[in-house]
Amino acid sequence: MSDSLTTSERTMTQLKADCESCFGLCCVALPYVKGADFAFDKTGGSPCRNLQSDYRCSIHTKLRESGFRGCAVYECFGAGQKVSQSTYGGSDWRSRPETAQEMFAVFPVMQQLHEMLYYLHEAMHLEAAKPILKDLQVAYNKTESLTELNPSRILSLNVPDHRVLVNDLLLRTSELARAETPVKNSRMGRGSDLIGAKLKGADLRGANFRGALLIAADLRGADMRVCDFIGADLRDADLSGAKLTGSIFLTQAQINSAKGDRNTKLPAGLRIPDHWKK
Incomplete structure (x- = not known):
C-alpha cells in the first residue's frame, strides 16, 4: 500500500473487499437461492462451483452476464480478508478443514462488524457530526476491538445489541447532516x-x-x-x-x-x- 495514503484512506481501504487476500469466504459461507440474482441454488458452507483452487472466481469478469448479479453487488466491507489473514492468521479452510465450519460462521458476524465500522468511519469524517465526534470515536474503537477477538468469542457476541448502540449514533449523525436541508x-x-x-x-x-x-x-x-x-x-x-x-x-x-x-x-x-x- 502506498505510503502517500492518509490514515483515513488506509482505513477505508481496509473496509473494502480485498479478494486477493481472502479465502473466497463469501463464495463458500453464504447460501443463495436460484432466481434473478443467482443462476443456481447453493447451501451455506458449500463452495460455489465457480470457485477455483486459488480462491478466485472463474467468472468474476462476467458475473452479470452469467446470472450472478447478486455476487456483483455484494460487499463484505473487508471482513473477508480480516477473517482470512487476521482471525485465522492466513491458514485457509482447505489446508485446515477442522476450522472450516467455524470460519464460515465467523465470517458473517465479522461482515456485520465491518459494516458498522464503515458507517462509523464515514460519520466521524462529516463536519456536521463534530458535536458527537467523541461518541463516534468510542463506538468505532469498541467495534474495532470486537473484530480482534478470537473465533469463539466472536461467535458469542450479541451483535444486535451492539448494533443498537451504533445505530443510535448513526441516526444522530444523519439528523445533524441533514438539518439544514429541509x-x-x-x-x-x-x-x-x-x-x-x-x-x-x-x-x-x-x-x-x-x-x-x-x-x-x-x-x-x-x-x-x-x-x-x-x-x-x-x-x-x-x-x-x-x-x-x-x-x-x-x-x-x-x-x-x-x-x-x-x-x-x-x-x-x-x-x-x-x-x-x-
Whole structure:
C-alpha cells in the first residue's frame, strides 16, 4: 500500500473487499437461492462451483452476464480478508478443514462488524457530526476491538445489541447532516415503499431514505443531495443524471445494484460502475 495514503484512506481501504487476500469466504459461507440474482441454488458452507483452487472466481469478469448479479453487488466491507489473514492468521479452510465450519460462521458476524465500522468511519469524517465526534470515536474503537477477538468469542457476541448502540449514533449523525436541508416531498421518509416510483427530476434533497425500497424507481435527473441512504434498496433504480453529492451512508454496492450513466454525480469515494458505461 502506498505510503502517500492518509490514515483515513488506509482505513477505508481496509473496509473494502480485498479478494486477493481472502479465502473466497463469501463464495463458500453464504447460501443463495436460484432466481434473478443467482443462476443456481447453493447451501451455506458449500463452495460455489465457480470457485477455483486459488480462491478466485472463474467468472468474476462476467458475473452479470452469467446470472450472478447478486455476487456483483455484494460487499463484505473487508471482513473477508480480516477473517482470512487476521482471525485465522492466513491458514485457509482447505489446508485446515477442522476450522472450516467455524470460519464460515465467523465470517458473517465479522461482515456485520465491518459494516458498522464503515458507517462509523464515514460519520466521524462529516463536519456536521463534530458535536458527537467523541461518541463516534468510542463506538468505532469498541467495534474495532470486537473484530480482534478470537473465533469463539466472536461467535458469542450479541451483535444486535451492539448494533443498537451504533445505530443510535448513526441516526444522530444523519439528523445533524441533514438539518439544514429541509425535505420538500412528504412521501420521502424512513422505510418508504417507493418501488417503481416515478420521481424523474424530483427535488429530494435532504430525504431520509434509510431502509427505503427504491427498487426500479425512476430517479433520472433527481436532486438527491444530502440524503441518508443507509440500508436503502436501489436495485434497478435509474439514477441517470441524478445528483447524489453530499449524500451519506451510500455504498458502492448500492450504486452497483442500480442503473445510471456518466452524468450521475456521486459522493466522493464512490465510482461509476463499469456496467453503467456500456
